[in-house]
Amino acid sequence: MSSKPSSLTFKLVLLGDGRVGKTSLVLRYVNNVFCEKQQATVQASYLTKRLVIEGVPITLAIWDTAGQERFHALGPIYYRDADAALLVYDIMDNDSFIRVRNWVKELQQMASKAIIMAIAANKSDLVRAKKFDVQEAESYATSIGAKFFVTSAKVGTGIDEVFLDIATRVLQKKISSEGLSPTRPRKGMLIIDDEPEKEPQMKCCS
Ligand code: GDP
């Protein structure tokens, strides 16, 4: 028997146009690295991150696209059983913000309508004098029940906050809607034994 505590696994999917910084956000959060020349992901992949929220051990399985987002061809497996979605756009590229709406539409068709969502305005380090014009994005986020964050994978702004917020809201939802008790997880919930640390499948360009 494993001596390690069991943990709940939450599936989080990254969505957004190509080059907005999805892979960079994940790599910054999980491995604390950033690559100026991050290459388009070649394989659909996920990384896991363990965290403890209010004493509850959680494993976040973070799914990143394989670059198929450029053809809007993510496919059902990507979305299947997702607990949460992080929608990313590039703060310098208004078109990528406009297209967040398309990603939300696709998400709501492919996953549960009640899925937990957050929107990240990424690459905030590129905005001079920290003058963000994010009012429209903030009100859009509110209108769809998503939380809004300003992030920079490059300098690390907002990264822990966005992932922690998502994991916390998924946990709260599971506690309230599925009767999950933090101390005694309900039978039938996805409970896994903690596995040994895996080699990251997504590598920083070197
Ligand atoms: P993805 O296609 O959405 O996964 O985007 P990537 O993570 O591959 O990033 C695309 C490009 O944007 C790469 O050259 C990254 O180095 C760059 N990038 C990603 N995040 C940031 C950021 O926060 N700030 C800056 N300045 N560049 C970033």
Ligand code: MG
């Ligand atoms: Mg990528």
